[in-house]
Amino acid sequence: MSSDEANVGAGVDRMVGAEPVPGSAKSDPILVADGVRRSFGGLTAVDVEHVEVQRGTITALIGPNGAGKSTLFNLLTGFDRVDRGRWTFEGRAINGKRGHQVARAGMVRTFQLTKALTRMTVLDNMLLGAPGQFGERMAGAFLRPVWQRQERENTARALVLLERFKLIDKRDDMAGSLSGGQRKLLEMARSLMTDPSMIMLDEPMAGVNPALVQSLLGHITALRDEGKTVLFVEHDMDVIMGISDWIVVLAQGRVIAEGRPSDIRADQQVIDAYLGAQEETVETQGSGE
Ligand SMILES: Nc1ncnc2c1ncn2[C@@H]1O[C@H](COP(=O)(O)OP(=O)(O)OP(=O)(O)O)[C@@H](O)[C@H]1O
Numbered sequence: 185m186s187s188d189e190a191n192v193g194a195g196v197d198r199m200v201g202a203e204p205v206p207g208s209a210k211s212d213p214i215l216v217a218d219g220v221r222r223s224f225g226g227l228t229a230v231d232v233e234h235v236e237v238q239r240g241t242i243t244a245l246i247g248p249n250g251a252g253k254s255t256l257f258n259l260l261t262g263f264d265r266v267d268r269g270r271w272t273f274e275g276r277a278i279n280g281k282r283g284h285q286v287a288r289a290g291m292v293r294t295f296q297l298t299k300a301l302t303r304m305t306v307l308d309n310m311l312l313g314a315p316g317q318f319g320e321r322m323a324g325a326f327l328r329p330v331w332q333r334q335e336r337e338n339t340a341r342a343l344v345l346l347e348r349f350k351l352i353d354k355r356d357d358m359a360g361s362l363s364g365g366q367r368k369l370l371e372m373a374r375s376l377m378t379d380p381s382m383i384m385l386d387e388p389m390a391g392v393n394p395a396l397v398q399s400l401l402g403h404i405t406a407l408r409d410e411g412k413t414v415l416f417v418e419h420d421m422d423v424i425m426g427i428s429d430w431i432v433v434l435a436q437g438r439v440i441a442e443g444r445p446s447d448i449r450a451d452q453q454v455i456d457a458y459l460g461a462q463e464e465t466v467e468t469q470g471s472g473e
Contacts, residue, residue: 197444198238202238204442204448205443206233206439209236210238213236215260215271215291217232217235217269217271219233219269219270220271221267222259222264222267222437223267229252229437230255230259230437232439238429238430240408240412241408241413242408242427243429244417244430244431245257246418247457251435251437252434253434254386254417257386261287261384266279273290287380290381291380291381292376293375293384293385293386294384296390296417302359302360305359306354306356306362307339307356309359310374310377311338311342312374313377313378342377345373350399363393364392364393365392365400368392369399372385372388372403381411382412382414385415388418389418401423405427424445425449429444431443431447440453440457441453
């Protein structure tokens with residue numbers, strides 16, 4: 185099924201009124217970034233003039249290798265520092281905040297290389313993602329009932345999420361024993377421990393076997409359908425075209441195009457900068473076999 189069948193075919197255009205041009209205004213943006221710039225030595229990795237992400241959509245961030253996608257994710261989520269730029273989340277400025285503060289504000293992210301702690305159990309990995317963890321030692325004896333209640337609530341929430349992501353049978357296994365795809369599921373489940381309104385997924389499908397791809401896709405669309413906003417970086421064009429409401433194309437750190445999947449497919453600049461290059465790569469790989 186093509187994206188347009190999935191999104192428009194179901195009669196749902198979640199991007200009503202949005203113009204397919206770089207920096208276009210959205211009717212209900214959850215994230216708005218302005219003049220975000222990051223250089224490494226002489227290399228400008230990110231130089232985004234203006235971008236808005238519409239609430240309650242799946243927006244894909246695509247672009248060739250080295251386009252600046254991960255760097256932009258790191259900046260927006262407080263895992264790297266900008267040279268300049270400001271951005272708001274839910275109408276509040278969050279530039280300058282650190283990762284945990286951004287998460288507390290309601291925007292969480294996963295990483296390209298999953299950060300599951302391999303020598304901890306699946307359940308303990310989930311609890312690490314829990315909000316406001318008191319330690320027993322830090323809390324002191326008189327606060328013990330408070331943190332015990334919080335721990336019970338966190339564990340209950342973790343178990344519900346593990347059930348949802350079909351990892352419940354693995355809860356006492358070491359995270360290191362999970363397959364690549366299961367680790368992606370664990371990371372997604374863990375990111376939901378704080379009940380965020382926006383989830384940023386960095387290459388959620390990379391290294392995932394085809395059987396789990398469908399399951400991950402189902403989880404991503406389910407999050408959107410619950411009203412959460414998903415921004416994801418991905419290279420697999422079938423996945424991108426299949427689930428995205430909107431696509432933002434980055435090349436050399438700049439937004440060169442934005443639009444619905446059908447706009448992006450027809451955009452000559454995108455084909456030249458990215459899709460053409462992808463096809464060439466596929467052909468080259470094919471001829472080498
Ligand atoms: N910590 C760093 N130090 C120096 N250069 C960096 C650093 N992080 C990223 N870069 C450079 O910034 C540019 C953008 O990198 P980034 O990883 O953001 O691209 P990307 O679009 O995510 O690429 P890919 O699709 O390959 O993951 C690249 O040229 C990269 O080499």
